[in-house]
Amino acid sequence: MWNGIIVSLRQELIVTVILFLLLFIKVAANEPRPGVLLNGINVLLAINLVLGFFPGPDAVLFNGMFHTDRLIVLEKNILNLGTLIVSLQAYDWLKTHRQLLEFYMLLLATLTGFFFMISAGNLLMFYLGLELSTIPLTALSGFDLEKRQSSEAAMKFIISSAFSSALLLFGISLLYGATGTLSFDGILRHLDGSAFQLFVFILVISGFAFKISAVPFHLWTADVYEGSPVPVTAYLSVISKGAVFFIFVQTLFTAFKPLVEDWQNILMLLSVLTMLTGNLFALRQNKLKRLLAFSSITQSGFILAGMVGASKTADASVIYFVLIYIFSNLGAFGVVALISAQTGRETIDDYRGLYANNPLLSWVMAISLFSLAGIPPTAGFFGKFFLLIAAGGKGNYVFITIAALNMVISLYYYLRVIKAIFMDPQPAPIGKLTIPLLPNIAFLLCLVGIFVTGLMGWVYDYIYSLSIGL
């Protein structure tokens, strides 16, 4: 029996082991130098990623609280990959940071939380995982200890998270009252679409919408993203969001299957609002981090659009898009993180003439932004295309037209950044920056990911073969 538990929980256990290892290093008398430590931790994370690919059996543990199958293992591997890239990119920032080990402990704690959340077969387990990740995340966003903005971000984040958790918890407890169970299978059997159940359902969806910063629950996003340290922002916008999307799809596709018509309409509305609002706010931003924050809201809108499809294609496209989004967004954030750590400059105007001295960074940024905008041959094109194929599958032609036109609006602000980098002259452009080895590996991973995940069809086919339909 223990064997079964260990094999099924292997990904969670590895992360926890690394976490404890770091804890022991922390309490040991003499801490190694930051460079050595960072290399070591990144090697551990890479090993963690590789070990995640070992196949294991599908399993249901703890009376249906925790379940795992090949799709969930894949999702966890995607999160592992993203965490590794974030960690590689944080090198410059962490090298001089005193609380390096704490950063990683908190980071791995959130990752464990996400793992349990994704594997949840019960709303209680889901809530537990979510909170396990939210609290360390808040600490992380306040991790630039000497910056006021950073602690402000942490404060905003904890308050809005608490609010959304409260909504979610309220919804969950009412749901328990309505159905008498919290397990996904039980909820599935007891849902009949009464008005009370719909109300409860809307509360639960609001909780989710907060986490993926869907409009009108997005107000915390820009400020928190702007104030947090860049690597944390990257983590928030990609890993945290991706994880919530994974479980969101699963919950809707399994537990709330009987309410499919209702949640399709709700999601469609949320999606249109999210895309439009994110886009319109992004148009006017001059700070790159805020721009990427609003662009990430828009991307959430596109993912929601895909979910509206409520089919096997929809599930596959959402997971596929999150994978692509990890590469493209982390590519962009990696450049921002590097430049911010070395020069402290973060506005679009600062990026003018970047190409003159830093061609590599410029190309990474440009390719990542093109991928976010959905222009071929980058993977973003395929991701968006398949999301919208899923979205329009049930005859929502007006909806996919709106989504397609939103792609045009979003192209404008991505091109603005590219214009600044390649075309605008600046008297004092950013000088030649040295890129350390670890961020270089991260950029390579992002670029390879952006091209391979798109052009190689088997990536999508593999995800599709594991996906769940309705």
Next chain:
Amino acid sequence: MNLSLLIILPLLTVLTLPFCRGRDQVRWVSLAGVTVQLIVSLALLAFYWREHAAHGATRFFFEYRQPWFSALNIEYHVGVDGISVSMILLTALVMVGAVLVSWNIDTQCKEFFVLLLLLSAGAYGFFISLDLFTLFFFLEVSVIPKFLLIGIWGSGPKEYAAMKLALMLMGGSALTFVGVLGVYYHAHSFDLARIFYEGGIPMPVQRLFFPFLFVGFGVFSALFPFHTWVPDGHSSAPTAASMFLAGISMKLGGYGCLRVAIALMPEAAKEYSPIIVTLATIGIVYGAFATMMQKDLKYINAYSSVSHCGFILLGAGMMTPTALTGAYLQMISHGLMTALFFAAIGMIYDRTHTRMVEKLGGLQKIMPFIATIFVIAGLCSLGLPGLSGFVAEMTVFIGSWQRPESGYRLATILSCASIVITAVYILRATGQTLMGPVKDPKYNSLPDAGWNERFTGILLVAGILVIGTAPFWLTELINK
């Protein structure tokens, strides 16, 4: 013959370029790349003829299928027929010209040629695609290179022009995208050839999605009122990019209108035909009048492109076999002619550093070769018999006249009349730029065309002459 070679060759050239040192290596490698491409395209033509003679019944040749996203029934599916072969030849010719006129580019020349070659890879891919997904993929691939080419190496309000072009073309793509999805939902496949043969897209669906596809592709080929990116984009672009934009890129739109929108949904096309013809006629006449008011040589050619591309759409809207042949002919003829025109304007601009008609004058004596190709391009544009423009426009008019309804007749007459306006602006521009006294004494010391420019000119003029004097081989190629 493996058609993917057409995409792989430019990509190989692109991959070689980062390893080159110095401008000389870069441009020679690029030239070698496009020359090989031209040879391959000529070989393709020869192979095509041989195959066609051997078994003429098949519609597409050198077909190749490779499942791409099998979960969604998406294939990498390529193949050619006579029309695509001729478009590929056109692309190859213009690309050789484009590389040659960019010979002396001095800022960031490596990046310039990389982007230019990527642009051509997109065009080749588009013309050989037989799968709607692949086709759309290659249509959009060109957005990045276009934006960067105009924005970095352009002149005048280049950032504005680059942004406008990118956004408008992306808007066109977005409409096309919805249209493509509409077809996919009802045919459950992106296979162009299969949908074409089996038909079966229900009429309400056709009515709904035809406008998306047609307008979407129409934006690329300057369909009125979505033509506004053309003058700004073409005028601000560097010479090679102008040649490519006007010569090839706008043809992607025309090709898409004909091969995708009209071919897949012929019934809807018939219904919408009056609207298409009206818009095309407005584009033709409006473009011609707008050209008359222009003072900048590049703007003159850009607006005249709006007018000339109107003939493609007119032919498409009339839908008689002759008019459709004319539309294809016009695509090729206009591609060669406008590339030649932009090349000539670029050569003049490189030397005099102005494109304003009133500041130029008497260039004929100073640079006779450039003046000659300028005149040939102009005459082709106004439809002089013996040059390709005449053949193409004449075919469109004959085809259009076959529609007896009075509205179509009126449209044909108006479009015919626009040729007179064309003559006015072309002759005026030619007269002011080339003839008369030399406006500025410093022009006297300017050199005539170098070897690379001569080669470009001769290549493109040869193309125009061959089509103009012996149109039958091209017509045969298209009609088969």
